[in-house]
Amino acid sequence: MPHSNFRSGLRFIVLFCFKSQVPTNQDQIQIPETMETDTAIPEQDQFSPAPKHIFILSGQSNMAGRGGVSIPKPRQWDGVVPPDCQPHPSVIRLSANLSWEPAREPLHSDIDSSKVCGVGPGMSFANWVREKLGSACVGLVPCAVGGTAIKEWARGEHLYENMVKRCKESVKSSSKGEIKALLWYQGESDTSSYEDAKAYKGNMERLIHNVREDLGLPSLPVIQVAIASGDEKYMEKVREAQLGINLPNVVCVDAKGLGLKEDNLHLTTEAQVRLGQMLGDAYLTHFFAPSQSSFA
Numbered sequence: 387m388p389h390s391n392f393r394s395g396l397r398f399i400v401l402f403c404f405k406s407q408v409p410t411n412q413d414q415i416q417i418p419e420t421m422e423t424d425t426a427i428p429e430q431d432q433f434s435p436a437p438k439h440i441f442i443l444s445g446q447s448n449m450a451g452r453g454g455v456s457i458p459k460p461r462q463w464d465g466v467v468p469p470d471c472q473p474h475p476s477v478i479r480l481s482a483n484l485s486w487e488p489a490r491e492p493l494h495s496d497i498d499s500s501k502v503c504g505v506g507p508g509m510s511f512a513n514w515v516r517e518k519l520g521s522a523c524v525g526l527v528p529c530a531v532g533g534t535a536i537k538e539w540a541r542g543e544h545l546y547e548n549m550v551k552r553c554k555e556s557v558k559s560s561s562k563g564e565i566k567a568l569l570w571y572q573g574e575s576d577t578s579s580y581e582d583a584k585a586y587k588g589n590m591e592r593l594i595h596n597v598r599e600d601l602g603l604p605s606l607p608v609i610q611v612a613i614a615s616g617d618e619k620y621m622e623k624v625r626e627a628q629l630g631i632n633l634p635n636v637v638c639v640d641a642k643g644l645g646l647k648e649d650n651l652h653l654t655t656e657a658q659v660r661l662g663q664m665l666g667d668a669y670l671t672h673f674f675a676p677s678q679s680s681f682a
Contacts (some may be wrong), residue, residue, distance in 0.1 A: 401555030410538060420673050435478045435486045437525025439515075440556050440565045443493070443508045443670075444539075444549055445572030447532030448611075448641075450494035451506025453655035461502040465508065467491050470659045471509035479526045480594055484555045486525065494528045501532045507656045510662025511569065511669075518670055525563070527556045535575040535582065536589040541596045550600050567607040568597060569665055571641070573624045580623075587627035594633060607635045607673040609665055614641035616652045637672050639664045 430642040441448055454464040476662055479489035482496040489512065492503035512524045529549040539546045557563045576582040590610070598606045613621065623647035629638055653661065 395413070399656050422585070433546045435523055435525075436559050436563065437478055437486065437521035437556070438562055438564070439519050440525040440527060440563055441508075441511070442527045442528040442529060442549070442553055442556075442565060442568045444568065445508070445570050445611075446534055446574055447501065448574070448653050448658075449492065449506055449508075449530035449569070449571035450497075450498040450501070450528070450532050450654035451492055451504050451508070451658060452532075452647070453505030453658040455504040457653075463492060463502055463504040465471060466505075466655065468505070468510075468655060468659050470513055470662070471505055472513070473509075474513060474516065476521070477509070477524045477526065479510045479528060480552060480556050484552065486559060489526055494530055497528045498531050505658050506530075507569075507571070507658050507662035507665055510659045511665045512662075514549075514582075514666030515669060515674075518674065525556060527552050528668075533575060534572070535592070536572060536586060537570070537582075539593055540589070541592075541600070546596070550597070553597075553601055565601065565603060565655060567609055567669055569609050569611075571611035571613075571661075573613040573628060574616035574621075576622050577613070577619065577621045580620055583620035583623040583627070586624050587631060590627065590631060591633060594631075594636060605635050608633075608637075608671070609668050610636070610638050610639050611661070612640045612642065614644055614653070615646055635673070637668050639668050 424608065454466050456462050456464070473488055473490045475488075477489045478486045479493055481487050482499070489509060491505050491509055493506055493508045494503045508526050512526055516524050529552055531545060534545060539549075553565060557565060573586065576586050594608050598604050610628055610631070612625050615621070616624065625642070629640070631638065639661070641653070641661060644661060645654040646652065646657070647654055
């Protein structure tokens with residue numbers, strides 16, 4: 387596949403959410419010193435990307451990725467990168483210091499930095515859609531933080547403001563770059579309280595409105611994930627809220643039925659790969675026009 391025309395694209399955020407445990411000193415990420423991949427990645431000093439299609443990854447720990455992370459402490463990622471999540475020269479990420487670099491698992495290691503991150507849906511999603519996008523560069527903007535409730539993503543809160551800052555920074559590197567969608571996976575942390583679950587729909591709709599307004603993208607596509615785990619007391623109420631949102635350019639992908647780890651909270655590596663493909667299908671079906679491809 388051609389790797390030229392590295393330009394940027396920014397217009398698409400996905401909704402994600404998952405409940406993580408409180409970090410301890412033992413939760414610091416440990417990654418094997420070496421990890422084999424099938425695709426060569428450019429050296430950093432030769433790397434000058436300009437993404438054309440930009441996607442925001444935000445929410446909780448299932449968006450940040452816990453695939454392959456051990457349950458017992460000290461937690462450690464097993465370093466296994468499935469074929470669908472391998473690095474590719476046309477897929478890059480915005481680092482915590484706001485610089486573009488080759489994207490590789492774990493995508494959120496410097497964002498959800500107090501936890502041990504593993505495989506999430508981001509790389510699987512990017513590899514699923516990039517062939518349809520032609521030779522243009524795909525830019526991923528990781529923003530998810532484990533264990534966070536929807537109220538922590540309200541306008542004025544640190545998580546929200548940092549996400550908006552990163553979104554705005556992602557389009558500065560190229561006049562052709564667009565944010566294509568927001569991918570959002572979050573909600574597990576809102577399943578323990580009736581009040582939180584009851585308020586979820588209004589809070590989510592407000593988040594969508596605020597992000598679109600603050601980015602100046604009134605029609606920004608949002609792909610949210612309906613949660614598959616959480617406190618059973620009010621999990622279904624949060625799911626109802628997520629599946630019941632009826633706003634223009636907002637679609638929902640249902641994670642129910644995907645495999646969970648032994649903690650019954652986080653998706654397995656295999657489930658994350660499948661979720662990324664489901665998100666990719668949702669984007670290509672609802673928001674992608676063939677004329678957007680650099681092959682057109």
